[in-house]
Amino acid sequence: MSTTVPEAGRRLSPARQRLLDAATDLFYSEGIHSVGVDRIIDAAGVTRATMYKQFDGKEGLVLAYLQGEDRQLRELFAQAGAASSDPDVLLELVIGGIEQDIRDRHTRGCPFINAAAEYPDAGPVRELIADHREWFRATLEQLATAAGLDDPADAAASLVLLRDAALVGGYLDGQERVAPAFARTARGVLAAHRV
Structure with a gap:
């Protein structure tokens, strides 16, 4: 089973894009396990509910x-x-x-x-x-x-x-x-x- 599901060609919601941008910056610069979901939520300026609506938890992100x-x-x-x-x-x-x-x-x-x-x-x-x-x-x-x-x-x-x-x-x-x-x-x- 391939886990790669490209989002190319699919327009991301602004909240999803902000979450992904924040996670990309933080995961790459600080490490995945050292960055908590709350930090990503804060950096993206979204609610916890929005995070879990957009991604199936941290692993989904x-x-x-x-x-x-x-x-x-x-x-x-x-x-x-x-x-x-x-x-x-x-x-x-x-x-x-x-x-x-x-x-x-x-x-x-x-x-x-x-x-x-x-x-x-x-x-x-x-x-x-x-x-x-x-x-x-x-x-x-x-x-x-x-x-x-x-x-x-x-x-x-x-x-x-x-x-x-x-x-x-x-x-x-x-x-x-x-x-x-x-x-x-x-x-x-x-x-x-x-x-």
Whole structure:
């Protein structure tokens, strides 16, 4: 069963959007378990009843937060696909997009790795994380295959590993140091897999 239920294309109520925005900011900057529902409700300026009408408790809000993160990465791939159909260009656009994301947006690590650390046991959150990671890996493998890379599965796995490391490393060592190292190393992975 897939837990990813994209809200893309669906207009969110203002209260739902405020709750999701507040939760996204707080969960990412402070951690999921350290932020209580009351704090999210206060930050969103809604009532407790509104919160529970919009989301099935805190876990529902956590799932919506991670679905939003998933959707943003999928949109990065969609933007790259709209810009070019050449798989080599697409891979370069994806690398550049991830490099920019490391610099500008995900400055406190990977939201999926962070959430996995807080949800170590099987359940809907871990299922959503696994679905996201499998989509990411499979999409990179499709691009690597289309680009004619040798062992596309290995190339994709290497790029996923690099992104994971860069998001965590950017938080620890600084984005300006890590983002260009990610891009350079990712290009090296692609070069090593060219036939």
